[in-house]
Amino acid sequence: MSATRVLVLNSGSSSLKYQLLDMRDASRLAAGLVERIGEQTSHLQHTCVGTGATREQHGPIADHDTALKTVGQELARDGLGLDSPELAAIGHRVVHGGMFFTEPTVIDDAVLTEIERLIPVAPLHNPANLTGIRTAVALRPDLPQVAVFDTAFHTTMPESAARYAIETKVADRFRVRRYGFHGTSHAYVSRATAELLGRAPQDVNVIVLHLGNGASASAVRGGRCVDTSMGLTPLEGLVMGTRSGDLDPAVIFHLRRVAGMSMDEIDNLLNKKSGLFGLCGDNDMREIRRRMDEGDDAARLAFEIYVHRLKKYIGAYYAVLGTVDAVVFTAGVGENAAFVREAAVAGLEGLGLAVDGERNAVRSGEARLISPEGARVAVAVVPTDEEMEIARQTYALVGNSG
Incomplete structure (x- = not known):
């Protein structure tokens, strides 16, 4: 054998x-x-x-x-x-x-x-x-x-999504472009979402929200990534546990010139002391929820900023895809924080997005739909499995060579 x-x-x-x-x-x-x-x-x-x-x-x-x-x-x-x-x-x-x-x-x-x-x-x-x-x-x-x-799944992005609007010679010389990360997760989850819908991956458009301490979104058309939120590094995009996500690049110049911070200090600030942690002192969504329930204003604002950024990416990727079959939540926060999922799609009914309260409240390790019966766009929770995806890709490459 x-x-x-x-x-x-x-x-x-x-x-x-x-x-x-x-x-x-x-x-x-x-x-x-x-x-x-x-x-x-x-x-x-x-x-x-x-x-x-x-x-x-x-x-x-x-x-x-x-x-x-x-x-x-x-x-x-x-x-x-x-x-x-x-x-x-x-x-x-x-x-x-x-x-x-x-x-x-x-x-x-x-x-x-x-x-x-x-x-x-x-x-x-x-x-x-x-x-x-x-x-x-x-x-x-x-x-x-x-x-x-991690970056491979995102190499299918068109140049219009992958390139930054800086001088081409500089970008090419120093490999400055959007690469994206969490690719094994986005690949696994987008395919598993198609299976959940009973359809082939090539027939489905999916917005994947990988929400953990690191967080990223992707727009997947027919099984191929066409846009993603992380960029040259994992700093760009969504608000994360300790990373800022999107910000005006001139913030870096400002902190260097006006605050006198070194580049290493700014790097540390944006990667390790920003995001939810920088906003309220906690990067654990469970603790933030507890503080919100106790009336903590800093925790509430941090959560609202987090959700605002999520909604912006959902809307942006809806526009990129044109038609969307599913929005799917995955990773630690995405799989376990029902209140995050509810808040992320609240007010997006005009896009066909909604969650069913009872379905959303169910805790399960299984892939499942949390949108109402007959919803125009499915909203799903699909546990990610990056190790299984790596094993699957590895075995597909070498498994028949023995």
Whole structure:
């Protein structure tokens, strides 16, 4: 029997998130997270899905090589080791693929070189992704390793959506354009929404709202992205947990000239001290809701700014698509915060958008419609599954080669 398992790795600068999946039935076999790699307080949590057993380790894990070897040991305890002949490939999440990578790609030296060349536009993410890849290649050099890029789904955007209105020579020389992120989530959710509607992806126009601590919107026409809210970096677009989203670029010049802030200070302000956190001191939507219920004006204003920006993007992408079959909410806030979903479409009845109060209030891990029966435009909640999407793309590329 051919190998059918895919190990998905998402490597951060000090973390390693993983899932092992069997693509015969798209089932999860194991999952876990290694945190604080390189510190004395490293922590690993591992779950064997088949038995439901969860194990934890505390103590120093020096580097990603040690982290992956430790993960391999935990998998081996469940009979799922990295040396298993049933392991078909390792799929890696890579945040930035630029315009070069438009599809999942089998990793070789040339691919690694190109990912490295993209570090200037993804300085926080691509170096960590490269570390994870090199670690996995060293452990299993015989195994196909596949890069699945966050930006790939958005490479179908027309130039009219992807280009900024700055001098073309400068933009081209320094690769300044809209790339978009959360692409694996937008790909998975837009396709799953079509399935929920009982239609083929190529026959459906969807607005996807990926609302977590990071947040992004996309306009998907017939299964292809035609616009997205994040840009050169994940800073552009919606109001997020700690990121500002859209703002006048001259704010940066103003803070530099008038406030005397350094570029690093401004970068830190816009990425880590803005968004909901900057507006009210909290970036947890549950806490913001609690404060709103207690009459907290700062929390209320932060929420209203968040929702205002959401509505602007829904309306903008409705215009981009022309006709819309569904607006879908996903990720931590989108899947769990019914009051956010209700507020985001309130007043948009003229566009055919509404939520049914009872349906919207239901908590479920399943994809579901929350719009009223017979609504002109479906409003849905579809839990995202980026690891499954990475595994699916990885296996589609290499699964039949064995």
